[in-house]
Amino acid sequence: MMSLCFCSLISPPPSPLIYDSNFPWNLNLNRSVSPLTFSTHGNDRSFVARVAQRGYEVGDSSLQSPTIEAEEENEVVDELVNGSVVAEPVEEDTPRPVRVRKKRDDGDGSDDESFEDRFKLRNGREVFEEKAYLVGVERKGETSDSFAIEESLKELAQLADTAGLMVVGSTYQKLASPNPRTYIGSGKVAEIKSAICAFEVETVIFDDELSPGQLRNLEKAFGGDVRVCDRTALILDIFNQRAATHEAALQASLRLFVALAQMEYQLPRLTKMWTHLERQAGGKVKGMGEKQIEVDKRILRTQIGVLKKELESVRKHRKQYRNRRFSVPVPVVSLVGYTNAGKSTLLNQLTGANVLSEDRLFATLDPTTRRVQMKNGSEFLLTDTVGFIQKLPTTLVAAFRATLEEISESSLLVHVVDISHPLAEQQIDAVEKVLAELAVSEIPKLMVWNKVDKVTDPEKIKLEAERREDIVCISALTGEGLLEFCNAVQEKLKDSMVPVEAFVPFDKGELLSTIHQVGMVEKTEYTENGTFVKAFVPLRFARLLTPMRQLCKS
Numbered sequence: 001m002m003s004l005c006f007c008s009l010i011s012p013p014p015s016p017l018i019y020d021s022n023f024p025w026n027l028n029l030n031r032s033v034s035p036l037t038f039s040t041h042g043n044d045r046s047f048v049a050r051v052a053q054r055g056y057e058v059g060d061s062s063l064q065s066p067t068i069e070a071e072e073e074n075e076v077v078d079e080l081v082n083g084s085v086v087a088e089p090v091e092e093d094t095p096r097p098v099r100v101r102k103k104r105d106d107g108d109g110s111d112d113e114s115f116e117d118r119f120k121l122r123n124g125r126e127v128f129e130e131k132a133y134l135v136g137v138e139r140k141g142e143t144s145d146s147f148a149i150e151e152s153l154k155e156l157a158q159l160a161d162t163a164g165l166m167v168v169g170s171t172y173q174k175l176a177s178p179n180p181r182t183y184i185g186s187g188k189v190a191e192i193k194s195a196i197c198a199f200e201v202e203t204v205i206f207d208d209e210l211s212p213g214q215l216r217n218l219e220k221a222f223g224g225d226v227r228v229c230d231r232t233a234l235i236l237d238i239f240n241q242r243a244a245t246h247e248a249a250l251q252a253s254l255r256l257f258v259a260l261a262q263m264e265y266q267l268p269r270l271t272k273m274w275t276h277l278e279r280q281a282g283g284k285v286k287g288m289g290e291k292q293i294e295v296d297k298r299i300l301r302t303q304i305g306v307l308k309k310e311l312e313s314v315r316k317h318r319k320q321y322r323n324r325r326f327s328v329p330v331p332v333v334s335l336v337g338y339t340n341a342g343k344s345t346l347l348n349q350l351t352g353a354n355v356l357s358e359d360r361l362f363a364t365l366d367p368t369t370r371r372v373q374m375k376n377g378s379e380f381l382l383t384d385t386v387g388f389i390q391k392l393p394t395t396l397v398a399a400f401r402a403t404l405e406e407i408s409e410s411s412l413l414v415h416v417v418d419i420s421h422p423l424a425e426q427q428i429d430a431v432e433k434v435l436a437e438l439a440v441s442e443i444p445k446l447m448v449w450n451k452v453d454k455v456t457d458p459e460k461i462k463l464e465a466e467r468r469e470d471i472v473c474i475s476a477l478t479g480e481g482l483l484e485f486c487n488a489v490q491e492k493l494k495d496s497m498v499p500v501e502a503f504v505p506f507d508k509g510e511l512l513s514t515i516h517q518v519g520m521v522e523k524t525e526y527t528e529n530g531t532f533v534k535a536f537v538p539l540r541f542a543r544l545l546t547p548m549r550q551l552c553k554s
């Protein structure tokens with residue numbers, strides 16, 4: 001029964017909502033064109049039309065829609081009237097796209113940048129590099145230990161780049177409290193509107209989560225085809241893109257997590273999506289959009305219910321797998337930390353694993369576990385996990401919790417920090433905040449300051465680490481400090497083990513090798529009756545040794 005459930009997950013049945021590309025909000029998990037998959041209005045359609053006209057093969061049949069092509073024709077005619085389209089000579093056998101010349105010179109000489117250049121390969125898929133403009137708000141009186149707004153926007157720019165967008169500018173505003181209608185003040189809205197025209201912005205991204213009402217009002221204020229989204233939607237989209245390029249089994253569960261998070265994010269934001277129906281009908285069917293929203297919400301809720309059930313069975317399956325793995329109780333050590341801190345690089349260095357490590361945010365999504373074997377014969381399992389980020393949306397914390405179940409069952413958490421990062425302290429705080437939400441405070445921790453090769457004064461950093469407790473300085477890239485790291489892990493693991501003394505009979509030789517494998521042996525002595533062992537072993541394993549420990553006492 002269980003295996004049947006799981007098989008159905010590996011190849012999930014098409015759900016009308018997720019896989020139907022005709023729905024106005026795009027949760028089509030196979031879609032590989034627009035970097036942002038949350039499409040709520042016409043922008044995506046005109047973009048799709050341009051793709052269709054350009055004749056790109058993007059593997060989505062919906063892109064060939066004749067209606068959309070007709071719309072694009074209108075658009076081109078309009079542009080021609082404005083004198084901004086250059087129709088190039090079309091070669092007879094190879095249809096060439098009509099290029100839309102940018103209306104303004106960006107001042108950087110990129111006026112001739114061709115449309116084709118904006119198609120980029122991201123996360124193994126070709127995406128159209130939309131022009132994005134970033135907006136942040138600095139709360140007056142915010143504590144100085146949080147991310148400064150410039151830094152937060154810099155990180156948002158990295159996220160946008162990861163999602164395949166081209167950041168053309170950014171702005172921020174200092175506010176005592178955000179405007180409930182538009183998040184930012186009306187003056188700022190006007191300023192951004194000018195920037196939209198000046199830079200031909202296609203997407204405006206806010207650094208904080210916007211309420212459904214704010215999203216709607218901002219879209220209305222910016223007008224036209226400008227898409228408005230927030231940090232949460234951006235992160236969800238990166239997860240969606242990444243999930244789509246993962247191996248089949250992992251991909252299935254990741255897709256479920258991400259799809260669920262996306263749906264939960266979308267549910268309260270459905271309001272705007274059907275108003276275009278009323279507009280198209282010239283307002284004659286007032287209320288039609290409203291009814292449709294209710295229907296959609298119901299469908300979405302049902303889908304959320306189905307996904308939750310599917311996730312539950314994935315969770316059970318993973319637990320069974322972990323239980324099997326724990327039958328030999330090798331301690332599990334989980335690497336946690338801010339995205340890009342170097343967790344995967346460390347796992348690769350220590351275990352020869354081949355986990356993707358890149359100078360990009362959210363390179364890792366799925367937990368990978370490998371065995372680390374020490375020279376003294378003892379072992380531990382090292383698990384690489386998805387990185388954290390500040391302002392992690394609540395919908396994603398829930399998804400993280402689900403993907404990070406391994407963490408809650410580990411014997412030790414290793415917090416990897418990129419100590420060369422100017423905001424290392426703030427990143428540490430952000431990670432600790434997420435860990436607190438994941439309720440893993442009971443698990444012992446070890447902090448690792450990584451990338452010491454990159455800092456200007458490594459000696460100063462090392463002295464500072466020595467001054468504090470439980471910090472090891474390493475360079476996962478060069479291998480510096482890795483032996484000290486493994487020793488520190490062993491010492492920490494010892495803290496969570498129990499001391500035992502036991503006589504192991506000669507016919508139980510395999511038990512002796514397991515003690516070496518899972519614990520830390522301090523002394524062995526061969527006697528007539530068997531081998532006397534003094535060691536630290538995990539509690540669960542100590543219970544297995546109880547009969548022999550009694551033998552030891554007698």
Ligand SMILES: Nc1nc2c(ncn2[C@@H]2O[C@H](COP(=O)(O)OP(=O)(O)OP(=O)(O)O)[C@@H](O)[C@H]2O)c(=O)[nH]1
Nearest residue numbers: 340341342343344345357358362363364387476477
């Ligand atoms: N100079 C230097 N670079 C490092 C070191 N460790 C990792 N890096 C680089 O930092 C970047 C990020 O490394 P990853 O191992 O992918 O980071 P991660 O913590 O797994 O990131 P996510 O999977 O996104 O959470 C890569 O370009 C690595 O080569 C180090 O010790 N020194």
Ligand SMILES: [Mg+2]
Nearest residue numbers: 343344363364
């Ligand atoms: Mg990684």
